[in-house]
Amino acid sequence: DTGVSQDPRHKITKRGQNVTFRCDPISEHNRLYWYRQTLGQGPEFLTYFQNEAQLEKSRLLSDRFSAERPKGSFSTLEIQRTEQGDSAMYLCASNLKRGATGELFFGEGSRLTVL
Amino acid sequence: GENVEQHPSTLSVQEGDSAVIKCTYSDSASNYFPWYKQELGKRPQLIIDIRSNVGEKKDQRIAVTLNKTAKHFSLHITETQPEDSAVYFCAARSGGSNYKLTFGKGTLLTVNP
Numbered sequence: 295d296t297g298v299s300q301d302p303r304h305k306i307t308k309r310g311q312n313v314t315f316r317c318d319p320i321s322e323h324n325r326l327y328w329y330r331q332t333l334g335q336g337p338e339f340l341t342y343f344q345n346e347a348q349l350e351k352s353r354l355l356s357d358r359f360s361a362e363r364p365k366g367s368f369s370t371l372e373i374q375r376t377e378q379g380d381s382a383m384y385l386c387a388s389n390l391k392r393g394a395t396g397e398l399f400f401g402e403g404s405r406l407t408v409l
Numbered sequence: 410g411e412n413v414e415q416h417p418s419t420l421s422v423q424e425g426d427s428a429v430i431k432c433t434y435s436d437s438a439s440n441y442f443p444w445y446k447q448e449l450g451k452r453p454q455l456i457i458d459i460r461s462n463v464g465e466k467k468d469q470r471i472a473v474t475l476n477k478t479a480k481h482f483s484l485h486i487t488e489t490q491p492e493d494s495a496v497y498f499c500a501a502r503s504g505g506s507n508y509k510l511t512f513g514k515g516t517l518l519t520v521n522p
Contacts, residue, residue, distance in 0.1 A: 325508060334418075334514065335514055335515070336415075336515050337498070396441050396458070396502060400453045402451070
């Protein structure tokens with residue numbers, strides 16, 4: 295499968311613990327996004343990378359959240375001191391800056407449950 | 410920032426009927442409007458999109474219309490089939506950003522055989 299892959303698919307953690315999610319975009323894609331999706335809602339934008347540069351962070355991303363994309367390839371999203379309100383599906387997506395369309399290619403998501 | 414409203418939140422139709430989902434957006438400079446389909450437990454996938462310089466686009470049983478003056482766009486599915494059952498999300502890309510999509514809350518479409 296040459297699509298966007300995310301790991302882990304599911305994570306259950308206790309409040310206060312740290313968690314890290316990984317995203318491997320489609321190999322030639324230079325743009326990478328993280329979105330958060332809660333039950334009954336559409337995906338909400340969290341952050342955006344063009345190559346290795348993080349160009350925008352949503353106000354939804356508190357200081358407990360950090361994202362990186364070293365070398366402009368895979369990306370990680372870390373949540374420190376998790377809270378119950380962090381429980382959600384974290385979706386990664388990628389595309390090309392100069393793609394024919396603006397289509398986002400999503401991964402299957404990483405579902406976080408904070409107990 | 411951009412705000413996208415989507416209606417209805419749930420829609421139930423009989424197989425073969427048409428389904429229409431409507432969205433409004435707030436930023437008059439928005440220029441790109443995709444629709445994504447998300448089946449249960451699966452990733453969202455693009456089904457059709459339209460740019461602001463076009464009023465209508467069709468792909469087999471699916472069509473999207475855009476009214477820039479009223480700032481709304483709609484998804485039309487004709488001859489619905491049970492496999493069309495899913496959650497559909499509209500989205501808009503603000504003119505101030507060439508990358509960020511703002512999504513609606515989604516419509517759960519159920520097609521009854």
